[in-house]
Amino acid sequence: MSDDSKIVSTSEAQIAVHWKEEELINPSEEFIAQANLTDKSIYERFSLANFPDYYTEFADLLTWYKKWDEVLDTSDAPCFKWFKGGKLNASYNCIDRHLAKNKNKTAIHFVAEPEDERVSHITYQELYTRVNEFAALLKNTAKLKRGDRVTIHMPMSAELPITMLACARIGVIHSVVFGGFSSSACADRVVDSNSRVLITMDSYYRAGKLLNHKEVDDEACALAEKGGQKVDTMLVWQRYPGKMSSPSPLVEGRDIIVNQELKKYYGALVEPEQMLAEEPLFLMYTSGTTGKPKGAQHGTGGYLAYVTAMSKYIQDIHPEDVYWCMADIGWITGHSFIVYGPLALCASSVIYEGVPTYPDAGRSWRIAQELDVNIFHTAPTAIRALRKVGPDEPQKYRYKFKHMTTVGEPIEPEVWRWYYNVVGRGEAAIVDTYWQTETGGFLCSTVPGIQPMKPGSAGPGVPGIHPIVFDETGEVLEPGCGKAGNICIQNPWPGMMQTVWGDRNRFVESYFGMYNKDRNSKKWQDWPYMTGDAAVVASDGYVRVLGRIDDVINVSGHRLGTKEIESAALTVPEVAEAAVVPVAHEIKGKEPELYVSLKPGIEATPELQKKVADAITFQIGKIAKCKNVWIVPDMPKTRSGKLMRRVLGAISNKGDVGNVMTLANPEIVEEIRKMVQG
Ligand code: PRX
Numbered sequence: 001m002s003d004d005s006k007i008v009s010t011s012e013a014q015i016a017v018h019w020k021e022e023e024l025i026n027p028s029e030e031f032i033a034q035a036n037l038t039d040k041s042i043y044e045r046f047s048l049a050n051f052p053d054y055y056t057e058f059a060d061l062l063t064w065y066k067k068w069d070e071v072l073d074t075s076d077a078p079c080f081k082w083f084k085g086g087k088l089n090a091s092y093n094c095i096d097r098h099l100a101k102n103k104n105k106t107a108i109h110f111v112a113e114p115e116d117e118r119v120s121h122i123t124y125q126e127l128y129t130r131v132n133e134f135a136a137l138l139k140n141t142a143k144l145k146r147g148d149r150v151t152i153h154m155p156m157s158a159e160l161p162i163t164m165l166a167c168a169r170i171g172v173i174h175s176v177v178f179g180g181f182s183s184s185a186c187a188d189r190v191v192d193s194n195s196r197v198l199i200t201m202d203s204y205y206r207a208g209k210l211l212n213h214k215e216v217d218d219e220a221c222a223l224a225e226k227g228g229q230k231v232d233t234m235l236v237w238q239r240y241p242g243k244m245s246s247p248s249p250l251v252e253g254r255d256i257i258v259n260q261e262l263k264k265y266y267g268a269l270v271e272p273e274q275m276l277a278e279e280p281l282f283l284m285y286t287s288g289t290t291g292k293p294k295g296a297q298h299g300t301g302g303y304l305a306y307v308t309a310m311s312k313y314i315q316d317i318h319p320e321d322v323y324w325c326m327a328d329i330g331w332i333t334g335h336s337f338i339v340y341g342p343l344a345l346c347a348s349s350v351i352y353e354g355v356p357t358y359p360d361a362g363r364s365w366r367i368a369q370e371l372d373v374n375i376f377h378t379a380p381t382a383i384r385a386l387r388k389v390g391p392d393e394p395q396k397y398r399y400k401f402k403h404m405t406t407v408g409e410p411i412e413p414e415v416w417r418w419y420y421n422v423v424g425r426g427e428a429a430i431v432d433t434y435w436q437t438e439t440g441g442f443l444c445s446t447v448p449g450i451q452p453m454k455p456g457s458a459g460p461g462v463p464g465i466h467p468i469v470f471d472e473t474g475e476v477l478e479p480g481c482g483k484a485g486n487i488c489i490q491n492p493w494p495g496m497m498q499t500v501w502g503d504r505n506r507f508v509e510s511y512f513g514m515y516n517k518d519r520n521s522k523k524w525q526d527w528p529y530m531t532g533d534a535a536v537v538a539s540d541g542y543v544r545v546l547g548r549i550d551d552v553i554n555v556s557g558h559r560l561g562t563k564e565i566e567s568a569a570l571t572v573p574e575v576a577e578a579a580v581v582p583v584a585h586e587i588k589g590k591e592p593e594l595y596v597s598l599k600p601g602i603e604a605t606p607e608l609q610k611k612v613a614d615a616i617t618f619q620i621g622k623i624a625k626c627k628n629v630w631i632v633p634d635m636p637k638t639r640s641g642k643l644m645r646r647v648l649g650a651i652s653n654k655g656d657v658g659n660v661m662t663l664a665n666p667e668i669v670e671e672i673r674k675m676v677q678g
Contacts, residue, residue, distance in 0.1 A: 022413055023454075024453065025452055025454075027429035027453070030427075031403070031429045031448065031449070034318075035316055036316050037312075037447055037450065039450075042447070051524075052071045052491070055071060055072075055464060056071060058308070061308045062088055062344065063088065064088045065089070069084055070085060071083065072492070074522050074524050077521060077524060077526070078507070078524075080492045080524065081302075081498075083277035083278075083301040084278060088275060088277065090165070090281055090300055090344075091166070091272055092169075094339070095107070095128050095131060095165065096272070098124045105124055105319075107124045107127045107343060107348065108122040108350075108351055110122065111350065112353050113204075113205035113358075114205060115359070119370065119371065129267075133265045133267075134162055134163060134262065134265075136265040137166075137235075137261055137262055138166055138167065139170055141233075145171075146171030146273050147172075148172050149173045149283065150173070151190045151197075151199070152164065152174055152176045153176075153186045153200050153217055154199065154200060154201045155204035156329060156352060159237045160176070160329050161351070163237075164282070164339060167282075168300075169272050170270060171275050175189055175195065175285065176284070176330055176335070178639075180639035181662075183220040185293075186216070186217065186220040187219075187224040188227070190220065191224050191227040191228060191229040193283055193501060196231060197231070197234075198224075201236065201237040202239055202240065202248075203239055207354065208359065210240060210244060212244055212248060214236055214248040232254065234256070236256065238259045275300045278299050278301065279300050280298065284298065284331075284335065286332075294506060296332075296437050296438045296501075297501045298440055298495075298497055299498050301494070302496070303340070303495055307441045308341055308345060310341060310442050311342055311345055314448070315405060316375070316449065319347060321347050321374055322347075322374055323347045323349055323375040325378070326356060326376075326377065327377070332440070333379075333408070336495075352367060357390075361386065361393045365393060366397060368397065374401055376401045376404045377404070377407070380408065380411040381408070381409065381642060382641060383411070383419050384415055384576065386423075387418050387419075387576065388597070391418070391599070400425075401427075403429050403431070406419065406432045411432060412578075414570040415570060416430070420453075429453070431445045431448050431453075431459070432445060434458035434459075438511065439496060440494075440495025440496060443465050444459055444460060444467060445462050446458075447462070456544060456567065458542070459542050460542060461541075465489055465491070468488050468490050468528065469486065469488070469536075470488055470528075471485045474514075474515055479540075479541055485535070486514070486532070486534065486549060487537075487543065488528040488530050489528065489531070492524050496529065512527050512528070512530065513530070515530065533547065534546040534547060547563050553580070562579075562581075564619075565578075565592055565624050566579060566594075568620055569616060569629075571615055572615050576596075576598055576599045577596065577597045577635050578596045578597075579645050579648055580593065580645075581645055581649035581652050591627045592626045593626055594628070596612060597631070604631035608631065609629045609631060630672070636669050636672070637664045646658075648672070651669070651676050651677065
């Protein structure tokens with residue numbers, strides 16, 4: 001959930017949502033025959049009546065120094081403690097336990113951006129060596145100890161998971177900040193987590209440019225000090241030392257070059273700390289529309305058990321698979337589904353530097369071909385971008401995916417079908433996984449070996465998760481009623497965040513404020529978790545997420561999901577991307593305004609504008625008629641690829657676009673503003 005103030009009324013959601021029920025598509029028999037989970041009785045075993053004991057099945061996927069005394073401790077609800085009293089270490093589970101049988105297996109394939117650099121393949125044995133050495137450096141040079149927090153601001157590189165796993169080995173709580181974040185975003189997180197150590201890297205490549213990354217963190221240190229937190233040690237990994245024309249100088253007494261310092265620790269072994277299951281493993285900051293970003297705190301035992309189970313049963317990872325999740329490790333997806341989940345299962349996980357569309361639209365498919373990737377995981381935004389720049393590109397490469405994931409936003413059925421037919425060649429099973437930074441792992445998805453896929457719908461709650469949709473009065477909206485409401489989860493689960501770092505009250509109010517009747521209750525039943533998303537549940541239990549509660553537009557008292565309109569626009573073959581924003585209207589309250597970008601080589605014409613407008617009326621009805629259809633050269637996007645509807649909304653409403661310099665393409669904002677405002 002990204003908005004603290006968001007205990008927003010869902011009354012506007014109380015109208016039938018206009019959408020066509022999509023056809024179900026079955027995964028192939030070949031896929032089902034090899035799937036990790038095909039036993040349908042799991043839903044019975046994981047029923048609410050059996051809660052919370054069924055979650056021991058997930059915990060049993062891990063290796064424990066000591067088994068737990070209690071599955072779920074609710075005495076401090078809603079700060080739940082999972083597998084209380086159990087002891088384990090995340091780095092041991094992701095590395096050491098695989099060595100006896102699989103030490104020569106590749107743990108990480110690292111693909112650098114310059115294509116003349118060969119891919120590096122790090123075996124589990126090498127990962128063990130490097131994590132131990134870096135853990136020794138953290139302990140002895142940086143003087144870090146169990147329970148300390150460390151901020152890691154690094155680009156995609158093999159050294160990033162090595163750094164995280166070394167922290168986990170010695171019980172240090174890592175807080176990874178997305179590499180593309182600015183110095184001030186990094187400083188905020190350093191201050192909030194009281195990190196006296198910042199770990200960075202000198203440089204990285206992105207779309208052909210070698211970027212000086214350390215200079216961002218020099219500035220972050222200065223800003224953090226102003227904010228009251230001094231960074232006394234900056235550990236700098238050197239990735240491209242000789243290549244930068246003007247590298248940032250070292251700050252005497254603060255900066256340490258990791259590559260040199262590590263020589264002191266060659267061959268060192270560090271005994272993993274035996275962590276209590278409920279001790280925090282990491283913080284992951286997520287922004288709210290109001291206030292400072294909040295640090296979602298994830299625990300060791302519950303989180304690791306949950307992501308391991310999700311990787312095994314939903315992503316269907318087997319140890320022999322080559323698995324590529326395209327996300328950045330700086331986001332929760334990368335933590336759970338590049339690092340912790342896949343490595344706990346002894347898979348080979350691909351990490352790449354750069355962007356999927358540089359140097360050309362074929363890069364992703366070349367990587368898949370070269371490494372023989374068979375499980376592929378990405379987000380709708382990347383799928384749309386790849387479809388836009390090279391709709392026929394996948395056909396030119398020899399790769400075979402058996403399974404694909406989509407995550408992060410609703411996926412338009414049109415885009416889903418391209419993913420399925422062209423990228424997956426009509427053979428790969430797709431799971432649309434709905435979840436959040438705060439939830440650690442998946443909330444809703446199909447189990448690919450059990451259920452069919454439905455384009456545009458995530459699927460039912462994953463085994464163990466019991467979703468419920470409320471209206472704003474707390475009335476339950478039954479599956480199949482056709483109305484949208486606030487989707488909540490009735491039960492806690494092990495991957496759920498433990499609290500907001502240092503702000504229990506904010507945790508309680510942000511995620512439980514609306515539907516909890518008794519703040520002192522010690523019963524889990526009294527604390528349904530509010531996701532803050534609007535969703536509709538079909539009669540078959542499949543959840544279709546419409547977007548944030550505040551993404552729903554009220555037009556003349558009728559509620560429309562922005563995604564529905566976007567989805568309609570995307571049915572026009574010339575359209576590559578679509579974004580709807582609400583515009584204030586004197587009589588109707590709000591009306592939607594639509595921005596679209598076109599596929600390459602297609603010209604913007606008034607006819608095309610009309611075609612898009614007609615498609616919306618055709619697909620949804622006159623109620624969804626847009627004030628304008630703007631055909632723009634490109635959409636404003638964050639560096640992680642999220643389409644910035646907020647910026648478009650500000651342009652449409654003649655408001656302040658705010659600071660757009662951190663966007664991937666800030667120049668486009670002014671171009672669109674001129675087009676719209678004249
Ligand atoms: O609105 C939902 C959307 O992304 C939000 C969570 O964003 P974040 O914490 O950045 O985590 C992203 C990666 C899990 C949710 O509140 N969302 C996430 N997955 C989906 C989705 N919307 C629709 N379908 C999904 N599969």
